[in-house]
Amino acid sequence: MKVHRIDHVGVIVQDLPAAKDFFIELGLEVLGEAEVEGEWVERIIGLTDVKETVVMLGMPDGEATLELVKFHTPSDENGMQPSFSNTLGIRHIAFAVQDIESIVAKLKKKGAELVGEIQNYENAYKLCYIRGPEGIILELAEKIN
Incomplete structure (x- = not known):
């Protein structure tokens, strides 16, 4: 058993166009965009009635990938929560x-x-x-x- 590398980092966003533009401005490149829904994704992520838009962004050298996800359904009932550099979790x-x-x-x-x-x-x-x-x-x- 062996871990090869981090494949990608996923970021859930509300305003997908703004987040996409931000990372493009940083220098990432769009690798693909897709609408995702159905039982297969629901069984992976443990949610029901999933409809999402996914944008995959890559570094110019091809070494890392960032996944931006906009959930159309289900929505996050809490909305955006302010966080600080020391807030627990991936920051x-x-x-x-x-x-x-x-x-x-x-x-x-x-x-x-x-x-x-x-x-x-x-x-x-x-x-x-x-x-x-x-x-x-x-x-x-x-x-x-």
Whole structure:
């Protein structure tokens, strides 16, 4: 028995177009889009009356995949809940980037906001958290020569 790699990370969103545009602006590429429903998916995820739209996004190097999912039914009765960097559960997705300042400026024009600020970590990395649509937190990491 062996685990090969992480296949993808799934993010459930309400505003699929905004989330998709945000990740495209970051540099990901659309690999595919599909409407998903039926007993087969209901049996996998343990919900009934499932109707969802799925967008698969990939990194330009092909190494990682991100799945954005918009559930049309059933809906989340609680809606979006505010979260903080220390809220329990999966909290952020980290991306290795080049030119962190330019990326942050570009994403801020799309409505993203820095959670804290860009910091130099031991002259090895520039790091920051940035919050995008749906409250999604990204960690951006730029390796310093």
